[in-house]
Amino acid sequence: MAGLQDIRRRIRSVKNTQQVTKAMKMISAVKLRKSQERLVALRPYASKMMEVVRRVVGRIKGDSEIQPGPAAQAFLTPREEKRIRVVLVASDKGLCGGFNANVLKAANAFVAECPSEIVHLDVVGKRATEWAKKHKITPAGEYLNIPLTGFQRVVTEISNGAAAQYHAGEIDALYVIYNYFESAVAQTPTVFRVFPMDLDRRAEGRDAVEVSHLLEPDPNAVLETLLPRFVETELLRNLLESSASEHGARMAAMDKASSNAGEMIAKLTLTMNKIRQASITNQIIEIVSGANA
Amino acid sequence: MSQSIKLEVVTPERPVFSAEVAEVQFPTASRGYYGILPGHTPLMTEVGDGLLYYIQDGQKHWLTVFGGFAEVGPDRVTILARESETVDMIDLERAEASRQRALQLLKEAHTESDLAVAQAKLDASLIRLQAAGHPAGHGF
Numbered sequence: 001m002a003g004l005q006d007i008r009r010r011i012r013s014v015k016n017t018q019q020v021t022k023a024m025k026m027i028s029a030v031k032l033r034k035s036q037e038r039l040v041a042l043r044p045y046a047s048k049m050m051e052v053v054r055r056v057v058g059r060i061k062g063d064s065e066i067q068p069g070p071a072a073q074a075f076l077t078p079r080e081e082k083r084i085r086v087v088l089v090a091s092d093k094g095l096c097g098g099f100n101a102n103v104l105k106a107a108n109a110f111v112a113e114c115p116s117e118i119v120h121l122d123v124v125g126k127r128a129t130e131w132a133k134k135h136k137i138t139p140a141g142e143y144l145n146i147p148l149t150g151f152q153r154v155v156t157e158i159s160n161g162a163a164a165q166y167h168a169g170e171i172d173a174l175y176v177i178y179n180y181f182e183s184a185v186a187q188t189p190t191v192f193r194v195f196p197m198d199l200d201r202r203a204e205g206r207d208a209v210e211v212s213h214l215l216e217p218d219p220n221a222v223l224e225t226l227l228p229r230f231v232e233t234e235l236l237r238n239l240l241e242s243s244a245s246e247h248g249a250r251m252a253a254m255d256k257a258s259s260n261a262g263e264m265i266a267k268l269t270l271t272m273n274k275i276r277q278a279s280i281t282n283q284i285i286e287i288v289s290g291a292n293a
Numbered sequence: 294m295s296q297s298i299k300l301e302v303v304t305p306e307r308p309v310f311s312a313e314v315a316e317v318q319f320p321t322a323s324r325g326y327y328g329i330l331p332g333h334t335p336l337m338t339e340v341g342d343g344l345l346y347y348i349q350d351g352q353k354h355w356l357t358v359f360g361g362f363a364e365v366g367p368d369r370v371t372i373l374a375r376e377s378e379t380v381d382m383i384d385l386e387r388a389e390a391s392r393q394r395a396l397q398l399l400k401e402a403h404t405e406s407d408l409a410v411a412q413a414k415l416d417a418s419l420i421r422l423q424a425a426g427h428p429a430g431h432g433f
Contacts (some may be wrong), residue, residue: 038306045303048373052364057338152305213364216338217323225322225339228427229373236305 004279007272011265015022018261019225023256024095032184032247039181039240042233049233052129053197054291060219068218078196085120085162086110087235089178090127092145097253099179100127106189107131107177119171122158124239151239159231166195174231176238179245179283185226185252186247194234195227296327298331299369300347302356302377310356310390312393314347317370327363329370340372342416344424355380361419383425392418403432 053239077206088107092098104127113120122141126187132139141161143154165171173193215222300317301309318328320343327338340363345356361374395415402408 030326041307044308045305046322048301048303052337052362052371055364072343077428212336214334216321216336222337222339222362230363233305 004272006273007275009270010182011268011272014245014268018258018265021254021257021261023197025251026259028247028251030253031207032244032251035240035244035247036184038148038232039244042240046233046237049230053230055213056215056223056226059213059215060223066219069224075099079172081092081116083119083163083171084114084173084175085114085122085171086180087122087124087174087176087238088128088131088159089125089176089239090125090131091242092126093250094127094280096250098247098255099249102187103177103179103242104128104131105190106191110175110177110191120278124154126241137248147222148243148291151236151243154251155232155235155239159228159235162194163228163231172196176235178238178242179249181244181248184248187249192234192238194231194238294363296331297368298329298333298338300372300374301369302358302374304361306376306392310384310405314349315351316348317345318347318427319343319345319358319370319372321363322360327365328413329365330418332367333365334354336363337359342372342413343420345372353368357383357420357424359420378421378424380424380426385419385422385425388418388425392422409431 014146060068092105094100118137120141121132121139121141121189123139124143124235126144127183129139129142129144141158146154160170162174166174174195176192176194178190178192179187182188294355295316297313298300298317299315300310300312301308314341316328316330316333320326320327320341322339324339324341326343327336340361343357345358347355347356352429357378358372358374359376361372363371364371378416384430392415395411395418398411399415
């Protein structure tokens with residue numbers, strides 16, 4: 001019968017696809033767990049770092065005898081944002097639902113509304129590179145196919161560069177556009193200003209304990225070394241958030257794809273059975289009428 | 294006044310150590326050491342590479358620390374280390390291999406920066422070996 005063969009072939013092909021999507025889902029689940037573990041491990045460090053920075057900054061602010069140095073300025077007094085550096089974090093691979101689309105949409109909106117000039121763009125992931133190409137921006141830094149273990153190197157490179165640029169007056173702020181990891185199934189595209197810091201906003205709901213610390217060798221020297229470390233930690237957190245989000249998004253997308261494939265197989269099987277039944281009935285009618293004749 | 298200090302050592306990789314201890318000593322970036330007893334004045338400083346010890350139940354224990362910051366309060370010491378290990382996290386064979394490699398690099402180094410990298414590598418391996426009680430570490 002016409003169609004029967006075709007339907008069988010289609011069922012086979014959908015089944016193959018389903019196998020692939022199922023495998024991808026499982027791989028993503030494992031990768032998600034790894035990224036998430038690192039993210040969870042980093043959190044205590046990041047929050048302690050935040051605490052320490054707040055204390056040191058509070059100390060410098062609270063003591064009129066201390067002249068804030070260049071590093072302290074970065075924390076305390078944001079200057080007018082004329083030139084900024086932006087890090088755009090997307091993924092290298094597709095098949096992860098709205099993960100890239102969402103973050104790139106956020107990037108579009110950011111570029112459209114941002115009054116300052118983007119003088120330095122770093123892209124993480126192939127999709128981010130493609131976005132830059134589309135917008136005719138030549139990224140100054142390009143990071144492709146970075147494994148989880150390579151994040152630290154990327155982060156060090158970006159933060160050292162950005163800190164130097166800030167001190168040289170080449171940039172006024174550093175932004176990161178990435179997917180914030182809400183949960184395994186939810187990601188929010190986020191625009192985050194790494195520095196100058198918004199200490200007051202971040203301190204919401206926490207009452208600052210102002211202890212006057214001895215700062216060795218001196219407050220500004222401590223802050224001078226603390227700033228790049230802090231920026232590094234925040235960047236690392238952002239990259240990990242994005243990585244966990246990517247795998248979460250892919251896992252969800254592949255789960256959806258697998259169940260869609262299952263539905264399709266059920267539908268096709270039903271049609272196939274109907275056609276087969278019809279052809280059998282037809283043959284029986286032919287035989288019966290042939291015998292009667 | 295409290296009789297113990299809460300020592301916390303965290304790295305970007307993992308929280309390494311957290312417990313009540315009686316005394317802490319850690320290396321600073323300027324190659325000296327800070328010894329901290331309960332009731333210490335609040336202090337904030339940069340941590341160097343080296344060995345940290347703490348005293349718990351009259352016993353001295355060692356940790357390695359590599360760079361970072363220390364924040365000291367009357368009843369707490371928080372170390373934000375770039376890297377840190379407890380003694381049982383140290384892989385002796387790896388540290389020894391790394392020492393040999395560093396010695397090799399040191400011989401082959403021509404430029405100033407090569408030399409610095411090799412020296413840093415050697416120092417790191419010696420710190421680890423010393424923490425683990427290996428005889429080669431005692432030269433450090």
